[in-house]
Amino acid sequence: MTRTLTLNVKAKLVPNDKGDNEHAPDFRVQAAGFDIGAAWKKVSKAERPYVSVTLDDPSFPATVYARLIEEEDGTHTLIWSRSKPQAA
Numbered sequence: 001m002t003r004t005l006t007l008n009v010k011a012k013l014v015p016n017d018k019g020d021n022e023h024a025p026d027f028r029v030q031a032a033g034f035d036i037g038a039a040w041k042k043v044s045k046a047e048r049p050y051v052s053v054t055l056d057d058p059s060f061p062a063t064v065y066a067r068l069i070e071e072e073d074g075t076h077t078l079i080w081s082r083s084k085p086q087a088a
Contacts, residue, residue, distance in 0.1 A: 013039055
């Protein structure tokens with residue numbers, strides 16, 4: 001469930017068939033059957049796995065860049081910003 005002051009939708013990560021493209025996203029992000037983003041499996045410098053998420057929709061004022069992190073209790077936290085992340 002993605003919930004903000006103006007958004008309340010159920011979103012899901014759908015595995016993406018990457019084929020031969022190693023840069024293709026690992027997941028497509030869907031809400032109400034529509035693609036609203038993409039996500040890639042990554043590992044932080046601290047060796048902690050996370051999912052890098054990009055969300056975009058015509059109703060958004062700007063693209064949302066986020067990290068989906070699994071917490072110790074099995075829940076997930078989405079940490080986001082509006083600015084584009086700098087290259088690593």
